[in-house]
Amino acid sequence: xxxxxRELYRGRRRRLNVIGLVLSALAVLAIVAVVLFYSFxxxxxxxxxxxxxxxxxxxxxEPVDESGERVFEEVQVQLEIGEADYSNVEAVAGEGxxxxxxxxxxxxxxxxxxxxxxxxLMGSYNANALVLEVKPTSGQLVWASSSETADGFGVxxxxxxxxxxxxxxxxDIYLVAQVSCLVDDLMSERASSSALRLIDGSPLTDSQGGxxxxxxxxxxxxxxxxxEELVGYGFDEILLKAVSLPVTEASIYYSAExxxxxxxxxxxxxxxxxxxxxxxxxxxxxxxxxxxxxxxNGQTDLSGQNIELFTKVFxxxxxxxxxxxxxxxxxxxxxxxxxxxxxxxxxxxxxxxAPGTSCYIIQVPSxxxx
Numbered sequence: 001x002x003x004x005x006r007e008l009y010r011g012r013r014r015r016l017n018v019i020g021l022v023l024s025a026l027a028v029l030a031i032v033a034v035v036l037f038y039s040f041x042x043x044x045x046x047x048x049x050x051x052x053x054x055x056x057x058x059x060x061x062e063p064v065d066e067s068g069e070r071v072f073e074e075v076q077v078q079l080e081i082g083e084a085d086y087s088n089v090e091a092v093a094g095e096g097x098x099x100x101x102x103x104x105x106x107x108x109x110x111x112x113x114x115x116x117x118x119x120x121l122m123g124s125y126n127a128n129a130l131v132l133e134v135k136p137t138s139g140q141l142v143w144a145s146s147s148e149t150a151d152g153f154g155v156x157x158x159x160x161x162x163x164x165x166x167x168x169x170x171x172d173i174y175l176v177a178q179v180s181c182l183v184d185d186l187m188s189e190r191a192s193s194s195a196l197r198l199i200d201g202s203p204l205t206d207s208q209g210g211x212x213x214x215x216x217x218x219x220x221x222x223x224x225x226x227x228e229e230l231v232g233y234g235f236d237e238i239l240l241k242a243v244s245l246p247v248t249e250a251s252i253y254y255s256a257e258x259x260x261x262x263x264x265x266x267x268x269x270x271x272x273x274x275x276x277x278x279x280x281x282x283x284x285x286x287x288x289x290x291x292x293x294x295x296x297n298g299q300t301d302l303s304g305q306n307i308e309l310f311t312k313v314f315x316x317x318x319x320x321x322x323x324x325x326x327x328x329x330x331x332x333x334x335x336x337x338x339x340x341x342x343x344x345x346x347x348x349x350x351x352x353x354a355p356g357t358s359c360y361i362i363q364v365p366s367x368x369x370x
Contacts, residue, residue, distance in 0.1 A: 086269065086309040093276070093315045094341030097285065100316065100348055100359040102129035102176060107136040111159055112167065117369050119171065125354050125362050129174035131239060134161070135226065137209040139186030145229060149222040153190045165234040176237040177230045181223055181271070183209040183242040194218045196245070206246050214245070214267040224278045231282035238279045239318065241289040243272055244303040268304025276313040287316035295319065295333060311337045318348040324355050
């Protein structure tokens, strides 16, 4: 009789879930990677050679002295500040200008009554414009500005500038507002933290007046507010005076804003770029008074008035000239770097008589004012 095979119940075998195990392993690895990343993140060093991991356990022990204090290696360091390079700055100024034959009106006469004496003299000088000194070196504004800074430091005037501008524009007069930027007696005294100081900490004051720090955010914002407000009144052009630093024997200044000693060129040029951009955006031309002595004596690096940059950002460059010869010399030096516009419209001598050129600003002798 054949032997019957034993019947056994083996049950259903489970298949190994390989995909699940792989996914689980990857998830665990991802979690571990994240934990390791955040745990060791403070030890990751980025440098010019790439990324590296510097663990304290593997670091070379710092040298210590006998008392256990860490010993530092002496390093000789010398800070050198090179000259700023403005060759790559794009020229944006100097086009669309007309002739400027202007009579200068000092701050004391910028009112509806006194200004008429200067209007009456325009014909004698073949003038088509007035330059109104609205912010003199004293810092006392001619008009009642809406600037909170002007109001807070009590430097507002009383003149209704909007009304005065409208009255003069109705006579077809081209109007220029002259603003003293960094020479401001009142602000240097009342906003003492914004005053330009000598290296010993004393405020810088000279024959021109009290000087302001061009790096001070208060100064920059204040001047920007005033210029934009004047354009809003209808002025065709803003003429910035004292956008420079004084040329002293040492020419060393201290900027409280930077807590350092700034170079004159970088300080002044930074302010110039900020103000010209604001005025141009507001819809007016913007010009600057160039200091004649530093220009002729080759000391513009000390006054901070970089002519290469100034010809690129200011529409006109104006310069005090006592004689026709001096006006010619100044003109040659200022127009040579100009690349845009008509240079005869961009250089403006400031004189006491009409020199017979396309553009000029006349400072009328006091005995001729009725």
